[in-house]
Amino acid sequence: GLLIHSLLSISVEERARALAILRTLGAKRRLVFRIVLSEAGLIGLFGIGLGLPAGLALCRVVVGGRAARQGVDAERVVRPSTIAFAGGLGALAVLASGLVPAIRSAGARIVEGLSPVRMPAPAGGWSRDRGLDRRLAIVGAVVTGLVGVTTWALVTVLASRDPSTGALLVGGLVLTLLGGLTLTATAFQPLFERAVLLVLSPLASIGAGFARQNLGRFRRRNASTSLLFSLSVAVVVLVGSIWTLQGGQIVALSRHMNGSDLRIELRERPDDLLAPSTPFSRALEDRFGDRLDAVSRVLRPREEGVVFSATLSDVVLFDRIGASCHGVDRDLGSAIFPDGASFAGGDLADLARLAEGPDPVAIEPEAERVERTRRRVLLHPDVGPIAISAAIGERLQIGVGDQVHLTVVRGRIEREKRFEVVAVVRRLPGFRRVRNSPERAWGAAVLVSDREFGPGHLFSATGAVSTYLVRTPEATPLAHDLWEAFGETYRVSIEDTQAEIERAEKWIVRSQIVLSAVLVLVVALAFLGLVASMYSSVLERSRELAILKALGMRSRRILASLAIEGVALMTASGLVGIATGYVLALVLVRWIHDLLSELPARYEFPWLLVASVVAWSVVLGLVGAWASARRLLARPPAEMLRRAE
Secondary structure, three states, rough: HHHHHHHHHHHHHHHHHHHHHHOOOOHHHHHHHHHHHHHHHHHHHHHHHHHHHHHHHHHHHHHHHHHHOOOOHHHHHHHHHHHHHHHHHHHHHHHHHHHHHHHHHHHHHHHHHOOOOOOOOOOOOHHOOOOOHHHHHHHHHHHHHHHHHHHHHHHHHHOOOHHHHHHHHHHHHHHHHHHHHHHHHHHHHHHHHHHHHHOOOOOOOOHHHHHHHHHHHHHHHHHHHHHHHHEEEHHHHHHHHHHHHHHHHHHHHHHHHHOEEEEEEEEEEEOOOOOOOOOOHHHHHHHHHHHHHHEEEEEEOOOOOOOOEEEEEOOOOEEEEEEEEEEEEOOOOHOOOHHHHHEEEEEEEHHHHHHHHHOOOOOOHHHOOOOOOOOEEEEEEOOOOOOEEEHHHHHHHOOOOOEEEEEEEEEEEEEEEEEEEEEEEEEEEOOOOOOOHHHHOOOEEEEEEEEOOOOOOOOOOOOOEEEEEEEOOOOOOHHHHHHHHHHHOOOOOEEEEEHHHHHHHHHHHHHHHHHHHHHHHHHHHHHHHHHHHHHHHHHHHHHHHHHHHHHHHHHHHHHHHHHHHHHHHHHHHHHHHHHHHHHHHHHHHHHHHHHHHOOOOOOOOOHHHHHHHHHHHHHHHHHHHHHHHHHHHOOOOOHHHHOOO
16 A cells, blocks of 8 residues: 555646646646556456455465365365455545555646656744654554554453454554554654664765755655555564564473473373273383383372362461462472472472471271262361462562462362471473462462372372373483373373474474565555655656766766665665564564463574665665666756756
8 A cells, every 4th residue: 555655646746737738738636646546446456356366375375275284175274255355445545545645646736747856845843843743643642542452452451362263353453553653653764764864975975965854855755655665564573573573482491390300191081991900100101111210199188079179268267369289299290301490498309398298197098989969168177388479479468488278179078178388389291280470370370299189188089180291311202102001091181381382483484484574565666756755856866866967076976876775765764663573573572471371481582584674775775776867867967958858
């Protein structure tokens, strides 16, 4: 749309005299309006006619293979409604891009069109003289504020559910937010241009002076070109920055979520008649014991099919909060990645002592097996050790050495027991519910001894979901062998941390290839817009360029001035796009990261991508200036003056 707007604006400027003559012959304003708008429609019709088939072909090539592997009909990947939506959106963009040039051409005065020397209207205004455009800044700030609040509310709601249902809407809002930020940043583009000219002035001081003057004169004409390039660069830098920022998080996230080299989940039910006679832990040790470094078993209650709840409170029962309970053994510290653990109080040794403590007292082992019509409360007299999430400690204002009250309700049986806090955990690899933020305290994890899972204890006869955290020697692939050995016998799911990291790295490489192709397309579109804009401005300045040549200024110095102008315009636009894209990527990554994860964030600046954008900006400015002015400057001054009449 911006490219069509730029081309039509240049076309209207070049045909201002012809349109004025048409008006003197009796044509009305609405005829001129329809002519320009029809040209926009023809350009858009041609673009939509080429773009839709090309997009469908690209979609079939990119998505068709994956759809075929998943057993999905590739013809159904793109629905007719999607094609209609894309065509309608393109038509709307064409109409919007041609509306302003059509109104401007219909409203132009005949005298101005017939004038042999047409100067652009002065920018005016104290803010523009100082290098700022208040209108762009205000409009951009309003759009950024409105869409930013909407995006924040939507992402916050979707964070607790499946975010894929609103992916399209969120993507549209993010792009709109990016547009608002780009408009706001474009208001400060003159400051970037001055900085670039300050760097280039030692190379050609006279050319830099001419470039500064012409950039101010033709700011309105260059606005569409610079905005097109800035917005395109911002989109590329946004995507590239997100990949770069998240690239360092992939390894940490996979290691944290799985907790060990292998994560094996096993659902154990005491009433399962088809369960193997050999426990999984013993079978694992017998078959693969010589290929394992450490194995730790983590238990959590099975909550399906019965009313179940676990609440934690201070000893006076002043405040209660829901908790997710886990039973750990003494081998936990050697089975997880220790560098990912973080404690507000205590350490991994305290977790081992928690598991090795005295045996908990059992009360009425058969209580849960008897059908009851009334609720019954069982109080355990002993005090056991417990480790709590830092989020719960912050919420209940408790720490190491304090006592807490744990209540477990299963059906009509309620068991209560006091525990002493031996550790406060901020992060623990493999435990996805260990949380640090007090806003996410509800449902956070607490750790007790795995001996609390047994008849007569807090989690007696409930069955359990067992998670085995397995450390293996380096370069020892076991996931496939484990699945071949236990996949049909035991109900297990196996997650291989190294395999997940390798898949993610391959995806990043493919994404970078796509990003490079997109960057080339952006550069090509920006080049067309720049050449059209500079060619129009050179034609309009052909009279003054002829006078400069007549006064003795060489063509190469004039061309150097135009080159500095083009380099300053495109480099400043590129810097605006870089700043906008990276800042938005930083905000989104930090924001979503804080919503979905509490891992420490590690941010990296995409130096290679930024260097590529700056280099392409300089090349675009140089080539655009040479392509737009070389033929005109090759003519004698007299011919240039005659053509300017």
